[in-house]
Amino acid sequence: MAPRSCVLCEKSKAILKRPKTGQQICKECFFYVFETEVHNTITQSKLFSPGDRVAIGASGGKDSTVLAYVLKTLNERYKYGLNLFLLSIDEGITGYRDDSLETVKRNQQQYDMPLKILSYDELYGWTMDAIVSQVGRKNNCTFCGVFRRQALDRGAAMLNVDHIVTGHNADDIAETVLMNIMRGDIARLGRCTYAYFKKLDYFSTECIYSPDAYRGHARTFLKDLEAARPSAIIDIIHSGEAFEVSEEVKSTQKAQQTCKRCGYMSSNDLCKACTLLEGLERGMASSGITDRARKKMEAEGPAPDNLRTIPFFRLPSGQPAVAIESPS
Numbered sequence: 001m002a003p004r005s006c007v008l009c010e011k012s013k014a015i016l017k018r019p020k021t022g023q024q025i026c027k028e029c030f031f032y033v034f035e036t037e038v039h040n041t042i043t044q045s046k047l048f049s050p051g052d053r054v055a056i057g058a059s060g061g062k063d064s065t066v067l068a069y070v071l072k073t074l075n076e077r078y079k080y081g082l083n084l085f086l087l088s089i090d091e092g093i094t095g096y097r098d099d100s101l102e103t104v105k106r107n108q109q110q111y112d113m114p115l116k117i118l119s120y121d122e123l124y125g126w127t128m129d130a131i132v133s134q135v136g137r138k139n140n141c142t143f144c145g146v147f148r149r150q151a152l153d154r155g156a157a158m159l160n161v162d163h164i165v166t167g168h169n170a171d172d173i174a175e176t177v178l179m180n181i182m183r184g185d186i187a188r189l190g191r192c193t194y195a196y197f198k199k200l201d202y203f204s205t206e207c208i209y210s211p212d213a214y215r216g217h218a219r220t221f222l223k224d225l226e227a228a229r230p231s232a233i234i235d236i237i238h239s240g241e242a243f244e245v246s247e248e249v250k251s252t253q254k255a256q257q258t259c260k261r262c263g264y265m266s267s268n269d270l271c272k273a274c275t276l277l278e279g280l281e282r283g284m285a286s287s288g289i290t291d292r293a294r295k296k297m298e299a300e301g302p303a304p305d306n307l308r309t310i311p312f313f314r315l316p317s318g319q320p321a322v323a324i325e326s327p328s
């Protein structure tokens with residue numbers, strides 16, 4: 001059978017079928033439509049203003065590498081006037097993050113962007129290797145996720161940027177929508193094709209500490225759905241976007257305040273990172289995970305005065321941290 005030609009340019013050979021539209025298109029047309037969609041989202045949502053400083057959360061993986069490449073390309077093509085920075089968080093995972101940071105350092109050269117690396121070790125006094133040796137593999141993702149979110153905000157404040165952007169592909173977002181539904185967590189409500197065809201330099205190893213079994217179930221389920229109906233992924237994302245959170249559910253969300261200990265935004269007296277860090281420092285790491293363990297630690301008395309804590313968080317303006325929309 002003769003190869004199909006691209007439905008857009010009608011000249012070149014089609015090399016992929018976009019599940020989103022069902023269109024069979026060639027490589028050049030794919031680059032063009034993908035980049036144009038990102039551009040349209042940026043302009044229609046008025047994401048940036050000329051002169052804005054933007055930190056790209058750079059893990060070295062495919063999604064953030066595509067993000068850095070596309071933002072740089074669009075910034076030059078459409079003259080957005082953005083100052084772009086790479087911001088990498090070094091979680092301290094030997095054999096994984098040290099390798100992927102080498103990719104980010106190459107991206108820094110390739111894309112000619114300043115790079116800031118901030119490590120868990122310098123911020124919290126703990127690497128993920130040390131955390132895993134205390135808590136084991138089961139709950140370590142909780143520590144890593146909470147610590148990364150705060151580290152990205154703190155790194156962004158150090159760079160004095162107006163925005164942080166992170167890379168997410170359609171599969172990951174659909175998985176997250178499904179997982180929030182399956183957990184009854186409505187209130188918290190891809191692909192690598194682009195990176196592969198553009199031959200971008202990215203790091204493609206899974207985190208050595210991330211056996212997220214629940215996400216694995218969502219992923220398998222989504223793959224089955226997609227096999228039956230290719231638009232399933234994008235349909236689920238649209239459903240997630242269309243969910244209306246009732247006022248009753250919204251009212252269960254706690255008001256945003258700042259952490260008494262470190263000044264970072266929090267919905268409790270202590271932010272989650274301070275709670276987790278206190279547990280680690282007192283040798284009771286699960287106190288940040290289960291209510292029972294927390295009560296046990298509380299029963300042992302207040303935190304000692306010499307407890308290692310996270311430096312107090314202030315925005316570059318000197319203001320304490322204020323609420324920033326939390327992606328979930």
Ligand SMILES: Nc1ncnc2c1ncn2[C@@H]1O[C@H](COP(=O)(O)OP(=O)(O)OP(=O)(O)O)[C@@H](O)[C@H]1O
Pocket residue numbers: 056057058059060061062063064065087088089090091148165166167168169172
């Ligand atoms: N260590 C890190 N330093 C800076 N940004 C990070 C880091 N880890 C994750 N991010 C940001 O969060 C996004 C989503 O991360 P996630 O862990 O889900 O990885 P992913 O979907 O495999 O993305 P990637 O392919 O870029 O690694 C990344 O694209 C990146 O923008």
